[in-house]
C-alpha cells in the first residue's frame with residue numbers, strides 16, 4: 001500500500017545519504033587521513049549521489065504515472081529502428097562487460113506509441129540483462145509479430161531469477177539480491193515497475209520467464225492494431 005511505499009522511499013533515500021554523510025565526515029574529521037582514503041571517500045560520495053539522482057528520477061516517473069500525468073505521444077513507432085538505437089547506445093557497456101549484444105530484431109510492423117518512453121523500457125531491460133550476464137555471455141534481442149501483437153524479447157544467459165522471486169520483480173523496490181548494497185552498479189528496484197506501467201499505458205504488457213542457472217527472457221507485448229493504442233495515456237487504476 002501507499003504507507004509501505006512511503007516507508008520504502010524513506011529507507012531507500014536514507015541509505016545513500018547515510019553513506020554520503022559518513023564518508024564526508026571521514027574526510028572532515030581526518031579519519032580518511034591519506035590521499036588514498038580521501039579519494040576512496042570521494043568516490044563513494046560520487047557513486048551514492050549518482051544513485052540518489054537515479055532514485056529521484058525514478059520516483060518522479062512513478063509519481064507522474066500514479067497521477068496520470070505522464071503524457072504519452074501516440075505516433076507511429078518503428079520498433080526495429082528503436083531497438084537498434086537503444087542497442088547501439090548500450091554497445092559500449094556490453095563491450096566493457098565482455099558480453100555479446102546481438103540484435104536480431106528486424107522486419108517488424110509499426111506500432112503506435114511514445115518512442116522515447118518505449119526506448120526507456122528497452123534501455124531498462126537491456127541494461128538489466130547486461131548487468132546480470134557474466135563475461136562471455138550473450139544478450140539477444142528478438143522480435144516477432146503474432147496474435148495481433150508485436151513481441152520483443154530481451155534474452156540473457158545470466159543466472160536467471162528464482163521461481164519464487166519471478167512474480168515479484170515488477171513490484172516497486174523489489175530486488176532479488178538485496179544484499180548487494182551500495183556502489184555504482186546497484187539499481188533502484190524501480191526500473192521494471194516503471195517499464196511495466198509504460199508498456200501497459202500502450203495497451204500492452206510486460207512479462208518475464210526464467211530458467212534459473214540458464215538465463216532470463218523479458219518480453220514486451222505491444223498491440224499491433226494501431227487503434228487499440230488509443231488507450232494510451234488513459235490510466236486504468
Ligand code: ADP
Nearest residue numbers: 128129132169175176187188189190191192216
Ligand atoms: P534494479 O534497479 O534493481 O535493476 P529493476 O526493477 O530493473 O531494478 O529489477 C528488479 C530486480 O529484478 C533486480 O534487482 C534483479 O534482482 C532482477 N532482475 C531484473 N532483470 C534481471 C535479469 N535480466 N536477470 C536476473 N535478474 C534480473
